[in-house]
Amino acid sequence: MKKYLGVDLGGTNVRVAVVSETGEILEEIKRPSLADQGPEIVLDNIAVMIQTLNTSKECLGVGIGIPGPVDTERGCVTLATNIKGFAGFPVIDYLQKKLNMPVYLDNDANVAGLAEAVVGSGRGKKIVYYVTHSTGIGGALVVSGKVVSGHNGYAGEIANIVIDRNRPKVDHLNAGAVENWASGTALVRQARELIDPEITSAYPIFLKAQDGDAKAIKLVSTMCEDMAYMFSAIAHVVEPHVFVIGGGVSQSHEFYFDEMIEKFKGLVHPGMKDVEFRLASLDEPGVIGAAMLCSSNGDA
Amino acid sequence: MKKYLGVDLGGTNVRVAVVSETGEILEEIKRPSLADQGPEIVLDNIAVMIQTLNTSKECLGVGIGIPGPVDTERGCVTLATNIKGFAGFPVIDYLQKKLNMPVYLDNDANVAGLAEAVVGSGRGKKIVYYVTHSTGIGGALVVSGKVVSGHNGYAGEIANIVIDRNRPKVDHLNAGAVENWASGTALVRQARELIDPEITSAYPIFLKAQDGDAKAIKLVSTMCEDMAYMFSAIAHVVEPHVFVIGGGVSQSHEFYFDEMIEKFKGLVHPGMKDVEFRLASLDEPGVIGAAMLCSSNGDA
Structure with a gap:
């Protein structure tokens, strides 16, 4: 069974989970997102959280859901709403180098919609x-x-x-x-x-x-x-x-x-x-949909 | 170079063309569509027109653009506007048996949009x-x-x-x-x-x-x-x-x-x-887009 990492980044907290290809959450941690401390600290924190998870090395990629519109082609946030300094920051490039696996990014509504479409109420x-x-x-x-x-x-x-x-x-x-x-x-x-x-x-x-x-x-x-x-x-x-x-x-x-x-x-x-x-039928569409970005966008 | 047949079916006339994969019209004929004579006669007329074209046998499929909403999954017209008896008629089944090649169907605006998107002003x-x-x-x-x-x-x-x-x-x-x-x-x-x-x-x-x-x-x-x-x-x-x-x-x-x-x-x-x-930049998006339905939907 394929596994992906899902990250649900909010203004207060960030959740990181290992999610199965069928949308099951296998492991999850939640910590403060440090949203006021700039993108490097926010993303370093996420990278540490990922390494804390037991099965993160088995995952084929990382998907991140983030508030505000995201330019998925350039891999950055167009207009950050409540996370300081994110607009224009090369989120994908930065994390990809750190984690050495494919990274995908989209906004939180798109990510929740993806989860509902693929493994929730819109399935099929x-x-x-x-x-x-x-x-x-x-x-x-x-x-x-x-x-x-x-x-x-x-x-x-x-x-x-x-x-x-x-x-x-x-x-x-x-x-x-x-x-x-x-x-x-x-x-x-x-x-x-x-x-x-x-x-x-x-x-x-x-x-x-x-x-x-x-x-x-x-x-x-x-x-x-x-x-x-x-x-x-x-x-x-x-x-x-x-x-x-x-x-x-x-x-x-x-x-x-x-x-x-x-x-x-x-x-x-x-x-x-x-x-x-x-x-909608999922309790945590944020992390699940973020993880699903890997199978939706990539070859993973 | 791959070739497809495009059919632009209107209330008055029908155009049938052989179109290259890059959207070039290689051969074309135009005849009255016989729109008031019922779907069998309209489609038999199209089948004869296709056989009249020199290179129709080299084509990988037929795409048809038709007025009104089309249920592309069931292969029929949902609501025929100016072509008599088409609503609910199994256009794809009927023509596929007659022509022995894949048949695709969509409405005329969608077909024109596809042409403009793939080989016209929206290209790329x-x-x-x-x-x-x-x-x-x-x-x-x-x-x-x-x-x-x-x-x-x-x-x-x-x-x-x-x-x-x-x-x-x-x-x-x-x-x-x-x-x-x-x-x-x-x-x-x-x-x-x-x-x-x-x-x-x-x-x-x-x-x-x-x-x-x-x-x-x-x-x-x-x-x-x-x-x-x-x-x-x-x-x-x-x-x-x-x-x-x-x-x-x-x-x-x-x-x-x-x-x-x-x-x-x-x-x-x-x-x-x-x-x-x-x-929009194409002179005849109707036949070109209809032909493009073959490469857009099929494996052709």
């Missing part, structure tokens, strides 16, 4: 579009088991898709960008204004809607419609066999998936209505 | 998104020389992408669908209402705008903005290395490309602004 489907519905909104396109990262790593940056160009601008994203109106953060922002300034997460909003609160019902319904416009745009661009949806908000799927999918069906051609919406 | 680029800006609006995604057709053949049906959900519904497409506001047909419809009921094509609208007609300037400008929203949605879903644009309206590119691209840049992340917009 040719075109998988993974969507994280969480504090933010992210996505990943996986075709025939390979991530399509985009020219500069921005494929799947669906947060910025405009679902209603007449809404006011909220932040650096487009006016009417879906993340500003349908993400967990956006729901909370709107609920604080409209319903209760003490609300801090999406879950109580769903509960209020279930209890018949008219404002909460309207808010959830508009979120469903906004998400449906986003899914409809994606479907007309790539028509996936399945949408796999993960992320914190999607854990409340019983409160909104039916309405969202119904609205989606109203925004696509009749022949496209059979696209499936499935919940 | 990994992710190509082809857009026809014509009486209608269509598209095709080509990744690493292979068409991504979608689950039911609807990938690239970008006509139905909503660029402004607050516009009135025009036809069977979504209210605010880009085709209803930015296609050649949509431009003419709006120009007849706003400017001159005698207008019959997009070109005179561009000329009026150039001459300083305020209404024409506004119309062209809004079209540029609407197209920019569509391109922005596509870019956030797949981030192509290049957009290749063909079709009748794009022949007037000097009147609107600059403004459209400028508006696009205002609707994407700063790191995505270097995506290239190129004009």
Whole structure:
């Protein structure tokens, strides 16, 4: 059985695991990522963690998932979000020399999408579009088991898709960008204004809607419609066999998936209505998908 | 040099050509497609045309481009637009038995996109998104020389992408669908209402705008903005290395490309602004792309 190393690098912690070709985690360690200490220290720390694992020498390669868009062709991060000094740093070159094995890099949403496509809910489907519905909104396109990262790593940056160009601008994203109106953060922002300034997460909003609160019902319904416009745009661009949806908000799927999918069906051609919406199924798509970069991209 | 047969099947005419692996047309014939006489007669006619070509026996396969979404996995048309009785007919099975060589099928926009991606303006680029800006609006995604057709053949049906959900519904497409506001047909419809009921094509609208007609300037400008929203949605879903644009309206590119691209840049992340917009370059992408289906999908 082939084995790969998967690295899930976040702003606070980094996980390193030995993963089997079928997506099973065989060994795993987690340590602080030292994200504020610059790329060399962050990567040296990862190299030490790899050497600590018993079976790391049996692995055929290392895959790394990292926040922000990644230029997979040049092997570096285009725009680092919460890891200092990573933008433009030659991550692949640096680690490859240190570890003497192939190194692959992609962003965390793409990596999670790859895991779900290959060994999770999208398994066996040719075109998988993974969507994280969480504090933010992210996505990943996986075709025939390979991530399509985009020219500069921005494929799947669906947060910025405009679902209603007449809404006011909220932040650096487009006016009417879906993340500003349908993400967990956006729901909370709107609920604080409209319903209760003490609300801090999406879950109580769903509960209020279930209890018949008219404002909460309207808010959830508009979120469903906004998400449906986003899914409809994606479907007309790539028509996936399945949408796999993960992320914190999607854990409340019983409160909104039916309405969202119904609205989606109203925004696509009749022949496209059979696209499936499935919940993500992996506990740790980060390390698993990172490891899968080795089999997806390389000859390993 | 490998040779393939390409078939460009339209509602009026059908072209059959022998095409080299580098996209050169070596032999070609054109006849009426007999589109109203049912699939057997249409396909028998194509088979006879193929046998008429001198070098058809040297070809490694046949590719067919056909209007409307195609289920490439089952080898049939999902929804025939202007060819009678084709929906659900097993085109590939029928022709394969008759010709005794591999047969591939895809829709005409996907086929044209494949030609442009492999031997036209997108040559050498990994992710190509082809857009026809014509009486209608269509598209095709080509990744690493292979068409991504979608689950039911609807990938690239970008006509139905909503660029402004607050516009009135025009036809069977979504209210605010880009085709209803930015296609050649949509431009003419709006120009007849706003400017001159005698207008019959997009070109005179561009000329009026150039001459300083305020209404024409506004119309062209809004079209540029609407197209920019569509391109922005596509870019956030797949981030192509290049957009290749063909079709009748794009022949007037000097009147609107600059403004459209400028508006696009205002609707994407700063790191995505270097995506290239190129004009389609092939005279007959239909037969060439159809032939390329053989090398793109098969082992041929």
